[in-house]
Amino acid sequence: MASERRAGLRSVSYQVLARKWRPQTFDAVVGQDAITRTLRNALVSGRIAHAYLFAGPRGIGKTTTARLLAKALLCPARTGAEACGACDVCREAQAGTLIDVIEIDAASNRGIEEIRTLRENVKYAPARGRHKVYIVDEVHQLTEAAFNALLKTLEEPPPHVVFVLATTDPRDIPATVLSRVQRFDFRPIAPDTLAAALERILTEERIPFEPGALPAIVRAAEGSLRDALSLLDTAIAFGNGRLGAETVAELLGTTAPEAIRAFAAAVIAHDTGGALEAIDHAVREGEDLGAFARDIVEVLRRVLVLKAAPTEKVADLSPAEGNALRALGDAASLDEILYVLRGFLEADALMRESPHPRVELEIATVRATRRPVPQTLEEVLRRVDEARAQLRQGAVAGAPPAAPAQASLIPGAEAPPRAVEPRRPPPPRPAAPQAAASAPPAVAAVEADVATAWERVVDEVMKKRPTLGAVLMQARPGALSGRELTIVLTGNHFHREMLSDSTNRDVVVQAVRHWIAGAERISVQTGGEAAGGVAAHPAVQAALAEFQGEVVAVRPRLPEGEGQ
Secondary structure, eight states, X not given: OHHHHHHHHHHHHOOOHHHHTOOSSGXXXXXXXXXXXXXXXXXXXXXXXXXXXXXXXXXXXXXXXXXXXXHHHHOTTOOSSSOOSSXXXXXXXXXXXXXXXXXXXXXXXXXXXXXXXXXXXXXXXXXXXXXXXXXXXTGGGSOHHHHHHHHHHHHXXXXXXXXXXXXSOGGGSOHHHHXXXXXXXXXXXXXXXXXXXXXXXXHHHTOOBOGGGHHHHHHHHTTOHHHHHHHHHHHHHHTTSOXXXXXXXXXXXOOOHHHHXXXXXXXXXXXXXXXXXXXXXXXXXXXXXXHHHHHHHHHHHHHHHHXXXXXOOOTTOOHHHHHHHHHHHHTSOHHXXXXXXXXXXXXXXXXXXXXXXXXXXXXXXXXXXXXXXXXXXXXXXXXXXXXXXXXXXXXXXXXXXXXXXXXXXXXXXXXXXXXXXXXXXXXXXXXXXXXXXXXXXXXXXXXHHHHHHHHHHHHHHHHHOHHHHHHHTTEEEXXXXXXXXXXXXXXXXXXXXXXXXXXXXXXXXXXXXXXXXXXOEEEEEESOTHHHHXXXXXXXXXXXXXXXXXXXXXXXXXXXXXXX
């Protein structure tokens, strides 16, 4: 019984981290440097306003800063911006018993009667010191009548009174009140700043922790130091006095960082089965798929940054984690990582609105693992050189007679002869009007107004989706027939797949409808109209099979010596 009583006393005496580490000086306030600097300068110069408004999300230091301002105003031994922290006034302020600091919760004291009582009390002089400070928390909860009753007092309070109004929703405060106060907007604390503060507190508390556990807490806190410290308390208790990445993930219902990196590795390695199995495991473990998708996006973002800028230092990443992410990026090209990251960004947005978020995530995963792999220019040139070498070897071994000139692959055009006999003119070429007459309508010149409108279409799409806009820059408008605009694409597999995606196609159709009169839908062609006939030629088929390519443009063969 005695041991249980002692354990009970110890549990009662424990102070949660959010209260124990509440800042006692302006310097200790986390992530609000601009606001604390302004207040410190005002205290030093004596330019104290009669009313302040502290606005911002929960748990980022509004009430704490208001109490620090009140303590500094009432401290009789203050010489600079900070209260001395040692006098009776400072000790009472820290304990919350200072009689001249009146804190009012507007959520439970929101009526006009409470404001009338406040108006009567402000007339009385402070019990000690030169100021009386009223801190009104959640001031937006006051009724309209209460705001009207407060206006006159707020505009012209007695010289010894300072009002500090705090709110999480300044939009609900009347403009007449906003015009009578100095407003300070508190911002959510940046992730790296919040992580550094948690690490410092854990070190001071001598609590063992894994650095990989902090990012999950920081993301869950959403910029709130108070929420982060509350989660930290819970995680420490859950981990039996130790903070581990896996225990934090289990507590928050998120996926462990190692599992996220393994999923990203499977996606980059085209392992469709392994990636889908990871999603199924997350569902069976009851993990939050939304958080799973956001974690994937964050990992891929870091892989992209480290791939594009290998020397860049990413915040809250240990050297080992940075090396692991660099290794992930080495397994794919920069364009592939961009493609995969864009796919999961769109999936994250779709999952928020879809009744089947798992399906959206699985679709994005299959698309990412089955993405087209572009060949590098160096690889293509190497294979061209190998083909040329094989042709030279065959020519030397067999020494065949000179072959006749290859016929043009373009219907209606003839290739020039390979050589011209002495004193004999070359055969006449087809007349230009006949060639022009045989040209199909789809390759006719596009009218100037359609071409100009197409540039505006590309600009509009570029603003919404830069990657899709870059694809359209490699396309041109074709014929407009039956309210259908033909888009001639001169890109690769990646570009064609981008335009075949239904979401991307809708974006293009909307822009086309907006800028090109009479166009209601689109169709996509690869290359010109002649590309279809050219692709059927045996020589072209052999080249396509060898290089796994496609026909993107067709041009007439120039006579030898021209264009050199």
